[in-house]
Amino acid sequence: MRVAYVCADAGVPVFGCKGCSIHVQEMLRAMIGRGFDVELFATRVDGGCPDGLESIRVHRLPRLRANRDAATTRQVEQENQASRDMIEAAPPFDLVYERYSLWSFVGMEFARQQGTPGILEVNAPLIEEQAAYRGLMNRHVAEVVARRAFKAASALVAVSPEVADYLEKWPEAEGRTHVVSNGVNVSRFGPLKSEMIRHTDDLTIGFVGTLKPWHGVQDLLNAFSQLLPRFPRLKLRIVGDGPERERLERQAREISRTAITFAGPVLPAEIPAQLSEMDIGVAPYPQMEPCYFSPLKLYEYAAAGLAIVSSDIGEPGRVIEHEVNGLLCRPSDPADLARQLERLNCHPQERIALGRTAHRRVSQNHTWGHVLQRILETVDRPTPVLL
Incomplete structure (x- = not known):
């Protein structure tokens, strides 16, 4: 299976040492462990390739400027299109897996338009978090992005019931949200x-x-x-x-x-x-x-x-x-x-x-292998499940 892993969040250094970095790395290892051919599309990499991820092809996505510039919906659309061009240039994928970020719908809309399953991993209510702790100049644009990503996803995976409750309040996500907690290697x-x-x-x-x-x-x-x-x-x-x-x-x-x-x-x-x-x-x-x-x-x-x-x-x-x-x-x-x-x-x-x-x-x-298996099962299930 060929998998595109998309992380357009500039706050997530995928090869870094933050908790979010570990999460990305371990999901990638679990995919490789299943024999998947994985290509990583990420805005921020940081550091050298961690052990066990040498087989992954890494593509640097352009950094989305939305939060710095109070961007318009049109600007976000243009920046997502630039990222999409990179994904389209790769050979076809069997699955697109995207870590939800404030300004990206690229992975999910690409998957939907290609007829490929798209799984959106949601780790936090990012709009509320950004507004509370960092400031959010363009909430409306962030909400437009969220609606597009949620609507296009085949399934949405929340890391906790609390995140799932947040997602279920969005009509675009209702009924397609699954809870799969994190794991460990x-x-x-x-x-x-x-x-x-x-x-x-x-x-x-x-x-x-x-x-x-x-x-x-x-x-x-x-x-x-x-x-x-x-x-x-x-x-x-x-x-x-x-x-x-x-x-x-x-x-x-x-x-x-x-x-x-x-x-x-x-x-x-x-x-x-x-x-x-x-x-x-x-x-x-x-x-x-x-x-x-x-x-x-x-x-x-x-x-x-x-x-x-x-x-x-x-x-x-x-x-x-x-x-x-x-x-x-x-x-x-x-x-x-x-x-x-x-x-x-x-x-x-x-x-x-x-x-x-x-x-x-x-x-x-609770190994990452268990986590990945539960996530993959979500694209075949018509109703939410709690795992």
């Missing part, structure tokens, strides 16, 4: 740690992700500050970069100059090594409505065999079953987060058991 993480139990108070608590307000790292730091006076050998390791980093580093220095480490951005290939230095993985999402994330970090923590503490909100609260494959805490409640972390610190057998259950569950149900 378990093979990248190697064997689990030995069952040697570290001494209580000699653990490393970890976070991996972009340092943005909606990831709740401030609450994690506040929780850690409550634990450190009673467990002075505890460590906190924060892996990732983002606009909140400077402020969070200032907050961390007020707590301790030695117990908290910021590793900065790391390549996806380095994530397993980072997680191997941790004992507990945290997803401290704050209270928000809706919480539409399907966090890669939860699946990566589980693949590494870490005990997990997550906020009980949205998809994280569904992935983690309290006291089975992790512990849940109330969102935006550092005191409750601290209590769950203390519990894992003081009960090493439970910590190990939770990590092993989490690992087993993702290995059996």
Whole structure:
């Protein structure tokens, strides 16, 4: 099967180290693993070709200028046509797979006009996100683009029920939306740690992700500050970069100059090594409505065999079953987060058991191979399904 993978989002460096980058790379690996012949059409690449993706032909799409220029519908049409010309120049495809972006309908309309199945992957309500956090000068144009992309798609794949609920409000998407959560490449993480139990108070608590307000790292730091006076050998390791980093580093220095480490951005290939230095993985999402994330970090923590503490909100609260494959805490409640972390610190057998259950569950149900299979099935199903 020949597949065109389209990502016209300039905020997604497909060969970079952001969570969205990992998502693209792992979907591409899963496609290659199925024997597909994949061509990647992307606006932003960044970095060299990651391991396992050498067979992919990469085409650089022109960067869409819409958000910078308050573009008109006509300008967006012209820019999408330039991207379409590149896709049309390639040999025919059996499937077009597009990661939804604010200003692109090129992949889905190309697929529809060619009579080829087109799957649109939607990771967030991008229009609302852009308006709330970055500013959106031309909302009407973004809505026109969304309607065209949604209408042309054979199927729309949402990463969480919350994203699906958002999509179902659009008449152009109604009835063709499927929920398929994210996954993990378990093979990248190697064997689990030995069952040697570290001494209580000699653990490393970890976070991996972009340092943005909606990831709740401030609450994690506040929780850690409550634990450190009673467990002075505890460590906190924060892996990732983002606009909140400077402020969070200032907050961390007020707590301790030695117990908290910021590793900065790391390549996806380095994530397993980072997680191997941790004992507990945290997803401290704050209270928000809706919480539409399907966090890669939860699946990566589980693949590494870490005990997990997550906020009980949205998809994280569904992935983690309290006291089975992790512990849940109330969102935006550092005191409750601290209590769950203390519990894992003081009960090493439970910590190990939770990590092993989490690992087993993702290995059996949440690899990227599982994700791809569920997505491919959507083009044959006339009604939405929840997976």
